[in-house]
Amino acid sequence: MLKLETDLQGKRALYGEIEPLLRSHGFSLCGNWEYNEGMFDGILNRMSGETIYLRLPFDVLSGSLDHPNTMLAFGQPFLIKHVVNVGLDHDQNALLTTTGFDQFQAPLEKDANIQKKSQWEERGEEKVADMFGNYEFIH
Structure with a gap:
């Protein structure tokens, strides 16, 4: 996991x-x-x-989650990497996988080591800045 340095932490939004x-x-x-x-x-x-996810954690300050008027406060964004098995699943669930009933395989590594950390930190921080650059957060 790589924690990102952005301005998002502590910002509030509906x-x-x-x-x-x-x-x-x-x-x-x-x-x-x-x-x-x-x-x-x-x-x-x-x-x-290999998939690198950008995660934006938040706390619910008021309301019920997934209701439009729920107030959120963002935490520190971070990156996490999942490595999945792209081959065939040869265990007892292989029939389910090949027939489409088991859509997702569990990751081989849920929090795999991220190579070139500074490169990915920069890309993640840029993505956060691009997404929220013109957004007016609640004060």
């Missing part, structure tokens, strides 16, 4: 305003959200079974 903006940049609400916190996930890079 879920109903920020979610469409993030969706337009390929981000979605991470499936492991709780009612008081969560993350928006976006793919920064995908190549040969």
Whole structure:
């Protein structure tokens, strides 16, 4: 995991305003959200079974998550790399995988080492700056 230095940390926004903006940049609400916190996930890079995700964690300050008027406060963005097995799954679930019933294989490494750290930090920080450059956060 690589923590990014951006201006996003501590910024506040309404879920109903920020979610469409993030969706337009390929981000979605991470499936492991709780009612008081969560993350928006976006793919920064995908190549040969390796995916580098840009994650934007947040806390819920008021309201219920995924309601338009829910107030969010962003935490420190970070990058994480998943490495997946791009070959055939030869275990007992192989039939499910080949028939399309098991759409996703578990990553071989959920938090793999990221090579060229400064390069990826720079790309992640640029992506955050580009996404929120003209957005008016709540003070």
